[in-house]
Amino acid sequence: MAEPLDDYIDAVAKALALPIEEARRPAIRANLDVSLRLARLVDDFALPDETEPAPVFTA
Amino acid sequence: MTTKPDLTAADIAKAVAGGRLSALDATEAALARIKQHDTTLNSFTDVTSDRARARARAIDADIAAGKTVGPLAGVPFAVKNLFDVAGLTTRAGSKINRDLARAKRDATLIERMEAAGAVLVGALNMGEYAYDFTGENVHDGPSRNPHDTTRMSGGSSGGSGSAVGGALVPIALGSDTNGSIRVPSSFCGIFGLKPTYGRLSRARSFPFVASLDHLGPLARSVTDLALAYDAMQGPDADDAACTTTRGLEPTVPLLANPVSDLRIAIAGGHFQSNLFPEAVEAVGRVAKALGATQVVDIPEAARARAAAYVITTTEGASLHLDRLRKRPNDFDPAVRDRLIAGAMVPAPLVDRAQKFRRWYRAQLAEVFKSVDVLLAPATPCTAPKLGQVTFKLDGVELPVRANIGIHTQPISFIGLPVVAVPVPLEPLPIGVQIITAPWREDIALRVAYALERMGVVAAPSPKRL
Numbered sequence: 001m002a003e004p005l006d007d008y009i010d011a012v013a014k015a016l017a018l019p020i021e022e023a024r025r026p027a028i029r030a031n032l033d034v035s036l037r038l039a040r041l042v043d044d045f046a047l048p049d050e051t052e053p054a055p056v057f058t059a
Numbered sequence: 060m061t062t063k064p065d066l067t068a069a070d071i072a073k074a075v076a077g078g079r080l081s082a083l084d085a086t087e088a089a090l091a092r093i094k095q096h097d098t099t100l101n102s103f104t105d106v107t108s109d110r111a112r113a114r115a116r117a118i119d120a121d122i123a124a125g126k127t128v129g130p131l132a133g134v135p136f137a138v139k140n141l142f143d144v145a146g147l148t149t150r151a152g153s154k155i156n157r158d159l160a161r162a163k164r165d166a167t168l169i170e171r172m173e174a175a176g177a178v179l180v181g182a183l184n185m186g187e188y189a190y191d192f193t194g195e196n197v198h199d200g201p202s203r204n205p206h207d208t209t210r211m212s213g214g215s216s217g218g219s220g221s222a223v224g225g226a227l228v229p230i231a232l233g234s235d236t237n238g239s240i241r242v243p244s245s246f247c248g249i250f251g252l253k254p255t256y257g258r259l260s261r262a263r264s265f266p267f268v269a270s271l272d273h274l275g276p277l278a279r280s281v282t283d284l285a286l287a288y289d290a291m292q293g294p295d296a297d298d299a300a301c302t303t304t305r306g307l308e309p310t311v312p313l314l315a316n317p318v319s320d321l322r323i324a325i326a327g328g329h330f331q332s333n334l335f336p337e338a339v340e341a342v343g344r345v346a347k348a349l350g351a352t353q354v355v356d357i358p359e360a361a362r363a364r365a366a367a368y369v370i371t372t373t374e375g376a377s378l379h380l381d382r383l384r385k386r387p388n389d390f391d392p393a394v395r396d397r398l399i400a401g402a403m404v405p406a407p408l409v410d411r412a413q414k415f416r417r418w419y420r421a422q423l424a425e426v427f428k429s430v431d432v433l434l435a436p437a438t439p440c441t442a443p444k445l446g447q448v449t450f451k452l453d454g455v456e457l458p459v460r461a462n463i464g465i466h467t468q469p470i471s472f473i474g475l476p477v478v479a480v481p482v483p484l485e486p487l488p489i490g491v492q493i494i495t496a497p498w499r500e501d502i503a504l505r506v507a508y509a510l511e512r513m514g515v516v517a518a519p520s521p522k523r524l
Binding site for chain 1: 270359361362365366368369372380383384387392393395396397399400401402403404405408409410411412413414415416417418420461473
């Protein structure tokens with residue numbers, strides 16, 4: 001049975017021309033799951049619309 | 060004068076400048092220790108013996124001619140193998156980069172160390188592409204912990220930690236994106252400085268995450284750390300992030316200044332959770348010695364760690380995207396799979412992480428209005444066994460790799476300066492972070508020096524080597 005992220009992994013891999021070996025899929029899925037869980041933790045935090053991003057930190 | 064393994068860089072430089080030790084003898088002693096112990100430690104990937112001897116002879120010739128030599132005259136040092144070393148291929152812990160052309164020019168920080176009289180003796184093992192906290196490397200084998208060679212050195216500057224912890228060289232240079240200087244410093248029982256983001260030039264070093272990458276020194280004493288740091292300061296047009304507004308701010312003359320006027324607090328919340336008893340003990344000892352009792356909450360530190368993770372995995376994926384397409388099977392599989400997953404994180408979530416970063420930086424700026432120094436654990440545990448996958452904390456089985464850096468990531472995320480100091484617990488040492496406001500490396504080094512003078516922190520001798 002296909003895992004929930006598999007269709008997404010296939011679509012992004014195609015868009016980025018990234019080769020995905022079938023044997024590596026579980027590891028990639030597990031890593032993506034962690035990345036998205038942590039990204040959601042950040043996403044859940046309400047920020048004002050005016051917040052500037054900090055792509056490079058300057059003191 | 061003969062050299063002992065525990066001779067500090069300051070001792071060596073003083074003896075060389077005073078004519079009691081030749082730079083060549085100091086260099087030969089380091090080369091001999093590397094030869095004797097590195098088959099065990101596996102910290103070096105390249106030993107630059109010919110270059111080192113030539114450099115040492117030049118210093119000795121200068122001294123014989125009555126010329127003034129620098130504050131690191133004759134001091135052997137080595138660099139993580141992501142620094143360009145003229146004539147070597149900059150492998151950055153990878154197999155793939157070994158196909159690149161040899162570097163034509165040294166990294167800026169090597170040039171500055173050598174301008175101060177130091178002698179480069181080699182390049183050091185590291186986790187692949189610096190995406191690592193363990194010091195393990197599938198291509199070169201793991202760098203090993205000098206206090207127990209069945210254990211991790213920590214990473215990704217694993218060879219830097221192992222070589223200095225094993226007293227093969229008194230100073231090494233490493234890089235720190237999320238904790239890669241502070242983690243090996245903690246596991247190997249040495250001092251490490253991650254300066255303010257933008258303080259030291261990264262020119263001609265292989266990058267990982269542009270907005271999080273820092274370079275810095277690791278050493279066996281605070282004075283040595285400060286000597287190396289002072290030698291490497293200064294603007295550099297070859298690194299876009301390197302400060303142009305700060306002049307040279309030497310720290311060595313300030314080390315012995317009192318710390319009694321400083322407001323020192325213990326970082327609370329996130330920094331007091333997920334800790335083994337050794338980490339609690341280490342922070343407790345340091346806090347007690349400094350008379351620090353106030354606990355300050357760092358707002359949203361766990362979320363800061365999450366945001367650092369997201370920025371790291373996505374920027375890292377961007378850096379390596381073409382290599383992931385063309386040579387996926389030449390990566391360490393664990394690194395590759397993390398990077399491929401990083402390439403798949405939707406862009407809005409990365410932008411959210413960067414916006415959160417700005418918010419979090421403002422929160423810490425507020426904290427530093429009422430304190431000068433924050434104390435926090437460097438790692439949740441002492442060095443795990445090589446290959447160890449999980450550890451049990453509060454009855455919960457957790458992955459080792461993902462959790463080693465949970466206390467370092469929220470600090471480097473906003474570029475704060477940190478000195479990691481080693482608390483010499485038995486049987487294994489563990490580090491504590493001395494964290495200060497941006498550009499106040501001088502305060503962090505001063506506190507570290509006071510702790511060293513009190514005997515609370517020290518780099519233990521590698522007795523089992």
